[in-house]
Amino acid sequence: MEHAPLDHPLLVGLEQSALGAAMRQSLVLYPGAEVLHILGFALLVGSIVGFDLRVLGLSRHLPVAAFARHSVPLAMLGFAMALPTGLMLFSTEATSIAANPAFQFKLVCIFAGLANAALFHLGPWRRMRDWDSGIPAPRAARIGAGISLCAWIGAICGGRLIAYF
Amino acid sequence: MQRRHLTIALAGLGILGLAGLALPGPAEAHHGWGSYDASRTLTLDGVVEKVVPDNPHAELVLRADGRSWQVILSPPYRMANRGKAIAEIKAGDRLIAVGYASKQHENEMRAERITHNGVTVELR
Numbered sequence: 086m087e088h089a090p091l092d093h094p095l096l097v098g099l100e101q102s103a104l105g106a107a108m109r110q111s112l113v114l115y116p117g118a119e120v121l122h123i124l125g126f127a128l129l130v131g132s133i134v135g136f137d138l139r140v141l142g143l144s145r146h147l148p149v150a151a152f153a154r155h156s157v158p159l160a161m162l163g164f165a166m167a168l169p170t171g172l173m174l175f176s177t178e179a180t181s182i183a184a185n186p187a188f189q190f191k192l193v194c195i196f197a198g199l200a201n202a203a204l205f206h207l208g209p210w211r212r213m214r215d216w217d218s219g220i221p222a223p224r225a226a227r228i229g230a231g232i233s234l235c236a237w238i239g240a241i242c243g244g245r246l247i248a249y250f
Numbered sequence: 251m252q253r254r255h256l257t258i259a260l261a262g263l264g265i266l267g268l269a270g271l272a273l274p275g276p277a278e279a280h281h282g283w284g285s286y287d288a289s290r291t292l293t294l295d296g297v298v299e300k301v302v303p304d305n306p307h308a309e310l311v312l313r314a315d316g317r318s319w320q321v322i323l324s325p326p327y328r329m330a331n332r333g334k335a336i337a338e339i340k341a342g343d344r345l346i347a348v349g350y351a352s353k354q355h356e357n358e359m360r361a362e363r364i365t366h367n368g369v370t371v372e373l374r
Contacts, residue, residue, distance in 0.1 A: 108305060112327045115305035177305055249282060 099178060105176040118173040125166025126244075130237045132160040133198075141228035148218045152196045153210075153227035188250040191243030198236035205229045283374070285307040286350035286360045294319055294359065298343045303336040310339065312347055320358045321347045334364070334371040343367070 090096075099105060108114050136156040139147060156189035174180055182188050216222050222230070296314025308323040323329060326336050339345065349361040363372045 110304065112330055116327055250255065 086183035088181065088186070091183045092180055093183070096183050099176050100179040102176065104173065105179065108173055108177045115174070115177065118170045122167055122170035122174060125163045125168075125170060126171055126241065127163070129160050129163030129167055130241060131155040132163060133237050135232060136160075137230040137233045140226050142221060142227075145219055145221070149222070150213050153213065162207060165202050184249065185247050185250055186247040187243050191240050191247070194236045194239035198240060201229055201232045201236060205233070257275050276360045283350075283360065285353050287353050289348050290350065291362075292349055292359055294321070294349075296345065298339060298341050298345050300341055301339050303334065308336045310345070312345060314347075317348075321349070321364075321368070322358065322360045323364070329371065329373070332371045332373070334366060334369055339366055346351055 103219070133156070136152060138144075139149060139152050205226070209223055209229060212223075216226075221227075294312055294314035296319070297310045298310055299309040299313050299318060300306045302309040303326055306325055308326050308329060310321050310323065312321050323336070326360050334353065343366060346365040347361045348363050348365075349359045352358040352360070361373050363370055363374075
């Protein structure tokens with residue numbers, strides 16, 4: 086273990102919980118959680134990337150409001166799968182994973198992605214029908230889509246690299 | 251103008267992806283085979299001092315050559331799948347581990363295969 090573990094009581098508690106113990110000791114829980122975590126974030130990031138590229142101008146003939154109604158629930162479902170399974174994986178070594186710089190980078194990316202999505206809902210989302218199809222998205226929407234792409238792809242890179250730092 | 255933004259976005263994506271690949275990967279953790287010196291095969295014949303049967307990688311401490319080696323195994327499920335459940339290995343058992351020394355941590359090795367009670371299992 087290279088980085089000094091963070092011995093915050095919450096992290097210690099999670100690691101020593103029945104969940105953490107079960108995740109470490111069960112033959113199938115860990116790989117099972119990994120599979121569901123990957124399915125979840127594939128759905129999450131896949132749906133988001135499709136939508137972001139549409140906002141950036143790819144396939145501009147597709148009505149953006151309908152596209153959003155299709156993509157956003159899928160992204161939410163993916164997030165709902167990835168979050169609890171991620172917490173399960175985290176519980177195995179919570180104190181050392183929390184200290185891992187790749188994991189910290191991943192967390193920052195996730196929060197940036199979520200905050201960006203919230204801002205998008207408050208702003209460009211409300212006037213989406215004004216640029217529904219065939220019209221370039223407003224600048225704010227395109228910037229948001231760019232941030233979103235970077236944040237979610239960064240989250241995947243950070244997550245995959247936890248094992249190497 | 252639109253097309254330019256898209257091009258920039260796609261280029262950015264590509265750069266991010268490449269940066270992800272190029273990051274100084276095997277620096278710290280004992281995962282992956284890159285941080286082990288595969289040019290020199292190490293054979294440790296010794297006595298198990300301790301077994302850590304946990305996900306994501308089982309480990310054991312092996313007393314060999316007058317030193318206590320931390321031996322990184324595979325995920326427990328793989329070990330069971332290949333015919334040597336980690337639960338079969340106990341402190342005090344004789345065990346032979348063939349693998350590679352860590353480039354970063356002294357007395358740490360990643361096992362390519364282990365032999366225990368006459369059974370040899372490949373761990374990679």
